[in-house]
Amino acid sequence: MSLRSQMIVQDIVELFGKKNIRLTPQRIGVYRYLIEKKNHPTVDTVYSFLKKENPSLSKTTIYNTVDTLEAAGLLRMVRASEGEVRLDAVMECHGHFVCEECGEIIDFSLDGCRLPDRLNQFQINNYEVRAFGVCPQCSAR
């Protein structure tokens, strides 16, 4: 294991401790995939990747793992085009560009991430900004 990935695992162990989540190889595997790749994968993509290292891994385990991490506030679901659910472990406020051709989701920062004053009296449970269009790679094709 490289020094860099050792540091990442240490960070994850610490973070899970803070959130009171029991450490399992599946939880570490899913979370680590998300923070390293930052590519907004589907659950199936993460599953196929982890299954290579652990052939006995079941899809149910991965779905349960995703649920646990979501409940702990360590990941969130992002809806791509046509309602496809994708995973994101970046919890700071940011927007998503969704390419309607290739389905790629790109993060972009939102200036300030401040809600308008007229929403002061409202309880906000989820706030998301999504931009849909065609990414440069797809435009060039």
Ligand SMILES: [Zn+2]
């Ligand atoms: Zn594209």
Ligand SMILES: [Zn+2]
């Ligand atoms: Zn994101």
